[in-house]
Amino acid sequence: MKNLRVKAARAAKDMSQDDLAKAVGVSRQTINAVEKGDYNPTINLCISICRALDKTLDELFWENE
Amino acid sequence: MKNLRVKAARAAKDMSQDDLAKAVGVSRQTINAVEKGDYNPTINLCISICRALDKTLDELFWENE
DNA sequence: ATAATATGTCAAGTATATTTTACTTTATAT
DNA sequence: ATATAAAGTAAAATATACTTGACATATTAT
DSSP states (O other), X not given: OOOHXXXXXXXXXXXXXXXXXXXXXXXXXXXXXXXXXXXXXXXXXXXXXXXXXXXXXXHHHOOOX | OOOHHHXXXXXXXXXXXXXHXXXXXXXXXXXXXXXXXXXXXBHHHHHHHHHHHTOXXXXXXXXXO
């Protein structure tokens, strides 16, 4: 299950995967993996991504229901 | 930085650390470590904890500001 | 006082998140 | 057509989340 919300929020900021990776302090492949989604990042990474994209955890990582 | 919100939400459900661990499918020490807080759980674990406690990610793991 | 349950913590092992290097493909521009 | 940036993917290495087992303390009840 892809995480399209991260991808969309990143696009809204006109950032490449590499831009976001640098802002967050991880490798580009890690961002790619998060967006690809078959993968379980740590909460601190999720929080860093949220802060870089001006979103909250619920907005990017919570599935209602 | 302790996570007192998880501890409080668990108390509100009258669950022990062991109860929550079993509900979530991890060891009791892992729950203890999450509440102790000097530690970086995966998002899937956080989501499982939220579901077991009827809370969302923002309610238990997001720090405003 | 003693038993039982809940919590805190530690050390060693296992599973997996993340990095690094590298190659391929797709899009955008010149 | 070709150059460049962006994205997708993979294998091997490293860092760290999580488990297991064990022991100590605190709490509550009998």
